[in-house]
Amino acid sequence: MSLYCGIACRKKSFWCYRLLSTYVTKTRYLFELKEDDDACKKAQQTGAFYLFHSLAPLLQKSEQRYQAPQYSLLELERLLAKFGQDTQRIEDSVLIGCSKQHEAWFALDLGLNSSSSLNASLQKAEMEIELKGSFTDLRKALFQLNTKDASLLTTAQALLRWHDAHQFCSRSGQPTKKNVAGSKRVCPSSKIIYYPQAPTRISIPSSQMAPVVITLVSDGTRCLLARQSSFPKGMYSALAGFCDIGESLEEAVRREVAEEVGLELERLKYSASQHWSFPNSSLMIACHASVKPGQTEIQVNLKELEAAGWFSHDEVATALRRNNPYTQQQNGTFWLPPKLAIAHQLIKEWVEKPSCSTLPA
Numbered sequence: 001m002s003l004y005c006g007i008a009c010r011k012k013s014f015w016c017y018r019l020l021s022t023y024v025t026k027t028r029y030l031f032e033l034k035e036d037d038d039a040c041k042k043a044q045q046t047g048a049f050y051l052f053h054s055l056a057p058l059l060q061k062s063e064q065r066y067q068a069p070q071y072s073l074l075e076l077e078r079l080l081a082k083f084g085q086d087t088q089r090i091e092d093s094v095l096i097g098c099s100k101q102h103e104a105w106f107a108l109d110l111g112l113n114s115s116s117s118l119n120a121s122l123q124k125a126e127m128e129i130e131l132k133g134s135f136t137d138l139r140k141a142l143f144q145l146n147t148k149d150a151s152l153l154t155t156a157q158a159l160l161r162w163h164d165a166h167q168f169c170s171r172s173g174q175p176t177k178k179n180v181a182g183s184k185r186v187c188p189s190s191k192i193i194y195y196p197q198a199p200t201r202i203s204i205p206s207s208q209m210a211p212v213v214i215t216l217v218s219d220g221t222r223c224l225l226a227r228q229s230s231f232p233k234g235m236y237s238a239l240a241g242f243c244d245i246g247e248s249l250e251e252a253v254r255r256e257v258a259e260e261v262g263l264e265l266e267r268l269k270y271s272a273s274q275h276w277s278f279p280n281s282s283l284m285i286a287c288h289a290s291v292k293p294g295q296t297e298i299q300v301n302l303k304e305l306e307a308a309g310w311f312s313h314d315e316v317a318t319a320l321r322r323n324n325p326y327t328q329q330q331n332g333t334f335w336l337p338p339k340l341a342i343a344h345q346l347i348k349e350w351v352e353k354p355s356c357s358t359l360p361a
């Protein structure tokens with residue numbers, strides 16, 4: 001087993017970006033902004049903002065086409081000042097993506113009640129005159145926008161709507177606070193962390209199921225297994241991760257693999273699903289995926305994983321035969337999740353049919 005305990009070279013950020021594909025570096029850059037408020041605040045300085053009013057995006061017409069204008073932080077601050085608003089309102093913005101060159105994109109709704117500023121929301125008509133555009137119902141706007149803007153604004157609206165609906169903790173009743181990127185909200189009193197989809201974490205049994213993708217990556221002869229520090233000693237599993245709001249399952253699979261081990265997928269194929277209760281209700285959606293031969297160098301994201309590695313067919317088939325690893329665990333022996341876990345089913349499926357035919361990712 002060639003186990004990479006990933007040497008992440010810290011260069012201003014979590015990883016050095018050499019050798020990683022554009023897609024992987026972009027994914028990891030966004031992961032960093034979601035995890036690090038200071039990094040996200042810094043990204044706002046050079047980023048671009050899309051504007052909404054009561055969940056309707058601002059569109060401007062140029063020639064016969066509509067486009068969604070972007071504003072710099074400075075332009076936004078000037079606009080707010082012009083209408084007597086403090087710049088605190090910018091704290092309501094959410095991270096929605098970035099360019100290949102790592103220009104971060106944010107969305108800000110000027111019409112929803114602000115949880116960061118005491119100012120009232122801005123009047124729609126006045127803003128449209130000032131901005132020479134119109135705040136347009138998103139369903140209508142989707143017919144007028146290019147695919148990139150349509151997808152970005154759909155994610156933006158979902159995130160802005162979620163934050164607007166989760167201003168208070170369902171346990172303490174206290175106001176919740178969003179992180180700079182808007183990838184979560186925390187209640188300072190109950191310490192519950194809310195993620196865009198469902199309330200999660202500690203003690204609040206979620207009435208919803210958070211969608212989670214779990215992927216067994218193969219390079220044709222080996223499969224990729226990983227472990228978190230929270231796993232029982234010696235246990236390795238497939239890569240798993242919560243879907244982000246606005247994401248398709250395929251996008252979530254590709255993003256999670258890029259974030260966690262720095263690999264870009266070539267193909268993926270749905271396998272099965274499972275309800276999973278730990279730590280809260282999740283809907284596990286399991287896939288097989290493959291990487292291009294020769295593009296198999298793992299770069300472990302040490303903020304998420306303790307280790308990851310490629311395991312041969314024989315090693316995994318042997319591990320599957322270990323029926324109760326807790327009693328049989330010897331030093332250096334790795335073992336797999338229990339039969340009940342869909343990770344076990346995925347791995348067993350791969351051992352029985354190593355070349356599960358997969359579809360383009």
Ligand SMILES: NC(=O)c1ccc[n+]([C@@H]2O[C@H](COP(=O)([O-])OP(=O)(O)OC[C@H]3O[C@@H](n4cnc5c(N)ncnc54)[C@H](O)[C@@H]3O)[C@@H](O)[C@H]2O)c1
Nearest residue numbers: 195200210212237240241242276278279284341342343344
């Ligand atoms: N049934 C199985 O075979 C199996 C195998 C592996 C993992 N899992 C489950 O999959 C889930 C996701 O695995 P992971 O921890 O690698 O996820 P992950 O890779 O997304 O990392 C967890 C992080 O995601 C963030 N996050 C985003 N949305 C979240 C939400 N709705 N709830 C909680 N955290 C959220 C948090 O920052 C959290 O620390 C876990 O609950 C785990 O129990 C199940």
Ligand SMILES: [Mg+2]
Nearest residue numbers: 239240241304
């Ligand atoms: Mg994970």
